[in-house]
Amino acid sequence: MTTTTNAPEVHFGAMRKKIDLTLAEILPAPEADPGRLYEAMRYSVLAGGKRIRPVLAISSYRATGGKDDSIYRHACALELLHTYSLIHDDLPCMDDDDFRRGQPTLHRKFSEYIAVLAGDALHALAFEILAASGNTEVIREVSQAIGTEGMIGGQVRDVEAEGHDVELDAVEAIHRRKTAALIRASVKIGAMLAGAGKDVVSRLEQFGERLGLAFQIIDDVLDVEGDFAHLGKETGADSRLAKATYPKVIGVEKSRQEALRLVDEAKTILADFAQRDIFYELADYVVARKN
Amino acid sequence: MTTTTNAPEVHFGAMRKKIDLTLAEILPAPEADPGRLYEAMRYSVLAGGKRIRPVLAISSYRATGGKDDSIYRHACALELLHTYSLIHDDLPCMDDDDFRRGQPTLHRKFSEYIAVLAGDALHALAFEILAASGNTEVIREVSQAIGTEGMIGGQVRDVEAEGHDVELDAVEAIHRRKTAALIRASVKIGAMLAGAGKDVVSRLEQFGERLGLAFQIIDDVLDVEGDFAHLGKETGADSRLAKATYPKVIGVEKSRQEALRLVDEAKTILADFAQRDIFYELADYVVARKN
Numbered sequence: 001m002t003t004t005t006n007a008p009e010v011h012f013g014a015m016r017k018k019i020d021l022t023l024a025e026i027l028p029a030p031e032a033d034p035g036r037l038y039e040a041m042r043y044s045v046l047a048g049g050k051r052i053r054p055v056l057a058i059s060s061y062r063a064t065g066g067k068d069d070s071i072y073r074h075a076c077a078l079e080l081l082h083t084y085s086l087i088h089d090d091l092p093c094m095d096d097d098d099f100r101r102g103q104p105t106l107h108r109k110f111s112e113y114i115a116v117l118a119g120d121a122l123h124a125l126a127f128e129i130l131a132a133s134g135n136t137e138v139i140r141e142v143s144q145a146i147g148t149e150g151m152i153g154g155q156v157r158d159v160e161a162e163g164h165d166v167e168l169d170a171v172e173a174i175h176r177r178k179t180a181a182l183i184r185a186s187v188k189i190g191a192m193l194a195g196a197g198k199d200v201v202s203r204l205e206q207f208g209e210r211l212g213l214a215f216q217i218i219d220d221v222l223d224v225e226g227d228f229a230h231l232g233k234e235t236g237a238d239s240r241l242a243k244a245t246y247p248k249v250i251g252v253e254k255s256r257q258e259a260l261r262l263v264d265e266a267k268t269i270l271a272d273f274a275q276r277d278i279f280y281e282l283a284d285y286v287v288a289r290k291n
Numbered sequence: 292m293t294t295t296t297n298a299p300e301v302h303f304g305a306m307r308k309k310i311d312l313t314l315a316e317i318l319p320a321p322e323a324d325p326g327r328l329y330e331a332m333r334y335s336v337l338a339g340g341k342r343i344r345p346v347l348a349i350s351s352y353r354a355t356g357g358k359d360d361s362i363y364r365h366a367c368a369l370e371l372l373h374t375y376s377l378i379h380d381d382l383p384c385m386d387d388d389d390f391r392r393g394q395p396t397l398h399r400k401f402s403e404y405i406a407v408l409a410g411d412a413l414h415a416l417a418f419e420i421l422a423a424s425g426n427t428e429v430i431r432e433v434s435q436a437i438g439t440e441g442m443i444g445g446q447v448r449d450v451e452a453e454g455h456d457v458e459l460d461a462v463e464a465i466h467r468r469k470t471a472a473l474i475r476a477s478v479k480i481g482a483m484l485a486g487a488g489k490d491v492v493s494r495l496e497q498f499g500e501r502l503g504l505a506f507q508i509i510d511d512v513l514d515v516e517g518d519f520a521h522l523g524k525e526t527g528a529d530s531r532l533a534k535a536t537y538p539k540v541i542g543v544e545k546s547r548q549e550a551l552r553l554v555d556e557a558k559t560i561l562a563d564f565a566q567r568d569i570f571y572e573l574a575d576y577v578v579a580r581k582n
Binding site: 137 | 327
């Protein structure tokens, strides 16, 4: 299977624009009280970003027959959750990062307490928005993906693994929880909200799991090979913190190969799926991306 | 109206015991991975506490005809949310507290990053549990109560107000969001889960709002007049941080009077409510409590 590097920039541009507009609408206006909190939330969420989780949820929703535009709001809840996790991970007591999406991290720009509380506020807001879907199965899926068995559990293991020699299995386990769980859930809830059948939901979930893992491997690779101009954050952070990453354990080249292998595996799962093209494009984008 | 100081200790003892058992069941076992995270979550949640929010939700549920024991799990989600907020408020970048419920605060006992993430994990777990209620209106209610218009917004205003001269109106506005919002929601969702009619839900909500405000005023009073043995935390913290409190603005005696006035007002709202006794007991407890 070949990869097409520019496809997503062309195809998903309109979707991303609408996602950004929806996010701006969802977030409380900075004129309200306490304005500093709302400015902080907007600063982090509206700084840009790939919007990969909402793009996946919306694509999955449309491909499985969903027609309603309310999907944009629900999908944006995933971006709020992702952003909250970045804000907390960047804190001095964790990764202590100074830049994110080309700007100072939230605790650098505002203050540490505002960063903790803005993250908390985005977390709560995401569930307020998801509640409007009327679908408690979706809420359960998302809360599990970001909980102890998913994102948070992975983040704890990630910090614990710093400075230790780890096997590839352990790195994979961390990535599955820290990153793949929410990406998997993004693909899955799109189909759930569209009312797709169990088999379709399950296959999209398997696709999302592999895509999520490939996504994090490429993240690790970009931390070694990328540059500030593309990434908007300092590279080499993983190495500085002695993080458990694929490149650290098997090198950059084999890491790329593993990401490609996972993406091929993901595609195979959807090989006889009529609406497979959009997912293939997204899969190619994940390994070809520069940021 | 008279107050009976010992009633809740007697009457709510069995309920509290069952709440504690349910919390122990809900929280992930410390043998699972990452164990340190699960130990931290259990350490904070199972350290005791008044369990006032679940007690209110369960009482409200029963008084409005709810029969199912699943209310215990849903009510415990409120305690998880309350505990997460305490963990984050105690952090060095906010109140920098060393003791809570008679033990070292979580960041002191474990570490700061574990405290941030354990709080996040409790936040997510609460919504996972509420999702099992199948009631998205309840989820919306709770997410709003802990969000920017409720708890988080109040906490930001609380920290911002430190060291400033504030009017009573401003203190009341902070307390309404920081504390009363979740207490009001606790009373309200009990009735919602029992399928109570709009009028009953609305009156319980108004009762809960006043009770929540009285609760926080007494909290402020106890910070001045209480002692470590009863409270399990250092007193005088508000004064040390120059917090915006009722005693600071109107003194201890007038603060107590205001709490009593609010509790009387709360009772009046339920005066012709057939099941009012349990709520009257809870209201009396709020002003009579020593911790």
